[in-house]
Amino acid sequence: MSVLDKSNKEKLILEVAQKRFGQYGVEKISMQEIADDLKLSKASLYYYFPDKESLYKAVVEKEQHEFITSITERILSIKEPDKLLREYVNTRLSYFRTLLNLSRLRLEAYSDLKPVFRETMIQFKAKEKEIIVKIFKDGVSKGIFFINDPVMTASLFLDLLKGLRISVVNDKKTLFIDDEEYSKLLYNTVAFTDIFIKGMSIK
Amino acid sequence: MSVLDKSNKEKLILEVAQKRFGQYGVEKISMQEIADDLKLSKASLYYYFPDKESLYKAVVEKEQHEFITSITERILSIKEPDKLLREYVNTRLSYFRTLLNLSRLRLEAYSDLKPVFRETMIQFKAKEKEIIVKIFKDGVSKGIFFINDPVMTASLFLDLLKGLRISVVNDKKTLFIDDEEYSKLLYNTVAFTDIFIKGMSIK
DNA sequence: ATCCTGACTATTTTGTTTAAATAGTCAGCT
DNA sequence: AGCTGACTATTTAAACAAAATAGTCAGGAT
Numbered sequence: 288m289s290v291l292d293k294s295n296k297e298k299l300i301l302e303v304a305q306k307r308f309g310q311y312g313v314e315k316i317s318m319q320e321i322a323d324d325l326k327l328s329k330a331s332l333y334y335y336f337p338d339k340e341s342l343y344k345a346v347v348e349k350e351q352h353e354f355i356t357s358i359t360e361r362i363l364s365i366k367e368p369d370k371l372l373r374e375y376v377n378t379r380l381s382y383f384r385t386l387l388n389l390s391r392l393r394l395e396a397y398s399d400l401k402p403v404f405r406e407t408m409i410q411f412k413a414k415e416k417e418i419i420v421k422i423f424k425d426g427v428s429k430g431i432f433f434i435n436d437p438v439m440t441a442s443l444f445l446d447l448l449k450g451l452r453i454s455v456v457n458d459k460k461t462l463f464i465d466d467e468e469y470s471k472l473l474y475n476t477v478a479f480t481d482i483f484i485k486g487m488s489i490k
Numbered sequence: 491m492s493v494l495d496k497s498n499k500e501k502l503i504l505e506v507a508q509k510r511f512g513q514y515g516v517e518k519i520s521m522q523e524i525a526d527d528l529k530l531s532k533a534s535l536y537y538y539f540p541d542k543e544s545l546y547k548a549v550v551e552k553e554q555h556e557f558i559t560s561i562t563e564r565i566l567s568i569k570e571p572d573k574l575l576r577e578y579v580n581t582r583l584s585y586f587r588t589l590l591n592l593s594r595l596r597l598e599a600y601s602d603l604k605p606v607f608r609e610t611m612i613q614f615k616a617k618e619k620e621i622i623v624k625i626f627k628d629g630v631s632k633g634i635f636f637i638n639d640p641v642m643t644a645s646l647f648l649d650l651l652k653g654l655r656i657s658v659v660n661d662k663k664t665l666f667i668d669d670e671e672y673s674k675l676l677y678n679t680v681a682f683t684d685i686f687i688k689g690m691s692i693k
Numbered sequence: 694a695t696c697c698t699g700a701c702t703a704t705t706t707t708g709t710t711t712a713a714a715t716a717g718t719c720a721g722c723t
Numbered sequence: 724a725g726c727t728g729a730c731t732a733t734t735t736a737a738a739c740a741a742a743a744t745a746g747t748c749a750g751g752a753t
Contacts, residue, residue, distance in 0.1 A: 296725090317715060328727050333717065335725095443681055450653020453660055478646050486689030501694090520744055531698050536746065538696095697752075704745065716739100717728065723726080 297402060300325060305346045312391030338473060344403055351411050355380040359490050368426035369484050375418065376448060376480050379471055382451055384464060387482065391462045416441050423487075432487045449489055451475055500538055505529060508549045508592075516546050547606055550592065554614050557585040561621060564668030571629035572687050578621065579651060579683050584657050585675055587667060594665045619644050626690075635690045647686060654678055 297378070303324045305368040307316045322329040336342040358378050358381055365371045400408065426432030434440050455472050456462060506527045508621065510519045521542055525532040539545040561581050568574045622644040629635030637643050658664060658675050667675070 319715075329716090330718080330728075331726050337717090349723085439681070440685075443678055443685075446651055446657055446678060447653060447682060450650060450655075450657045452652045452653075453656050454649055457656055457660065467714065475646055475649060478642070479650060482643075482646075482689035483685060484689070486685035486687070521746085522744075533747080534697050534744090540746090542745065573696075697744070698748105698750090699726095699747095700750085702745105702747070704743100706741105707745070708741075712735105712737075714733100716731105718731070719727105719729095721727090723724105 299346055300332065300335055300342070300372055301349055304342055305349060308343065308346055309385065309388045309391075312389065313339075313390070318342075340401065340403065344407065347386070347404070350382070350385055350389065351407070354378065355411075355414055362418070362421075368422050368429060368431055369488075371422050371425075372419075372484060373477070373480055375422070376476050377473075379415075379448065379468075380452075381475060384469060387456070387462065387464055412445075416445060419444060426487070430489065433489045434487055440487070447479065447483070448476065451479065503535065503538055503545070504548055504552055507545055508552060511546065511549055511593075512588065512591045515592065517543075521545075541579055542604065547610065549644065550589070550607070553585070553588055553592065553609055554610070556603070557581065558614075559640045563623075565621070571625050571632060571634055572691075574625050574628075575687060576683055577590065579679050580676070582594075582651065583655075583672075583679060587672060587675070590659070590665065590667055607688075615648075619648060622647060629690070637659070638689055643690070650682065650686070651679065656681065 300321070304316075305322050307321055307324065307353060310316075314477055319329050321342075322332045325332070330344075336345070358375060361374050361378070362371060365374060416438075422438050423434055423437040423441055427434055427437060451472065454466055455464060503524070507519075507524050510524055510527065513519075521535055522532050524545075525535045528535070535545075539548070561578060564577050564581070565574060568577060610616075623640050626637055626640040626644055630637055630640060654675065658671055660666060669688060
């Protein structure tokens with residue numbers, strides 16, 4: 288079942304769960320609490336979602352979908368590849384923050400990720416990479432970027448962004464990022480993107 | 491007491507500990523085992539080092555010292571800043587691998603680091619930064635690099651390198667990096683350095 | 694005085710049991 | 724089809740015991 292063809296009730300449940308998970312993280316919210324929020328019994332909640340994992344997965348996929356939709360929209364309105372890339376890293380960072388709140392445990396680590404999530408994550412990474420590859424290739428064809436291997440370079444770019452994100456989280460015990468840390472991360476990310484763009488640009 | 495003015499016995503102990511910690515990590519090697527290696531009683535080992543932490547700290551500082559010495563040597567023989575930077579990332583990466591073996595737990599994370607280590611780590615980061623700043627400033631004065639804020643850019647560069655390293659480790663349960671992963675990390679690091687250098691170079 | 698040791702104690706880690714919390718099921722009602 | 728109370732199954736947390744290892748010390752050897 289796709290994100291698009293859900294019943295109203297399911298959508299409502301997803302919204303409530305999204306809000307709750309976003310506030311305290313999956314492992315701190317019980318199914319009972321979500322049911323209470325919906326003024327529903329827990330058993331009824333299980334009528335819609337077979338288990339907690341699938342509910343969480345649906346919320347994560349909803350977030351992913353919202354991010355991809357949002358960024359795809361912008362792609363249509365922005366013409367310059369470099370501007371586009373800057374826009375991308377911005378949006379991506381706020382999405383990162385959302386995901387962080389959603390789980391409150393090292394979300395970007397494959398290691399202790401259940402197979403179900405591994406798959407959705409791989410899919411997301413593929414979409415993400417596709418977007419960046421498109422931007423890079425566009426830049427090349429417009430004569431702005433000089434890139435030998437756009438696919439490899441896209442991977443590298445995404446790895447570096449991820450690295451910056453992880454660096455911040457890795458240094459902390461409590462998996463939460465405050466405004467100050469966020470703006471510092473944003474600053475670093477922007478500075479990095481500038482240099483990277485310059486590094487790819489025709490001299 | 492500096493790394494330089496230790497008794498022969500202390501040096502020997504450090505070598506043995508360095509080897510042992512390097513093989514299995516600190517937490518998997520007992521003081522008894524190190525003492526056995528040295529054909530010494532555990533109590534004697536404690537005669538030289540007041541506790542395990544200080545022994546471990548001494549080993550880490552030895553490694554740091556070896557790295558800094560090694561890289562400083564190269565700085566003297568290499569003239570071109572870009573070549574120097576490439577040399578740096580190479581050496582730094584092999585040092586990373588050593589440290590990884592030494593602890594086998596997220597060493598680069600400040601969070602659960604005892605104050606003693608936090609200090610030596612801060613010192614090391616400062617030295618590291620100093621080296622990069624020097625390389626950058628040299629590049630600027632030689633008219634090769636164009637950098638507005640060399641200090642900030644050095645921080646960013648080091649953060650990005652760290653990010654790439656952490657990305658690899660973060661995805662794993664077992665904190666060990668094999669040859670294949672290492673060469674992939676090296677490849678990414680080199681590719682990144684190339685783009686970064688280009689991004690800093692005068693057009 | 695320097696270096697070393699066996700025999701000790703203190704602390705940390707690991708394993709085990711039990712209790713509590715929460716996930717998940719189901720027969721049956723509306 | 725959608726919902727529920729009352730149930731069971733699993734997971735997590737707390738408490739305790741046992742094992743491993745860190746760390747101490749009085750005193751012996753050189």
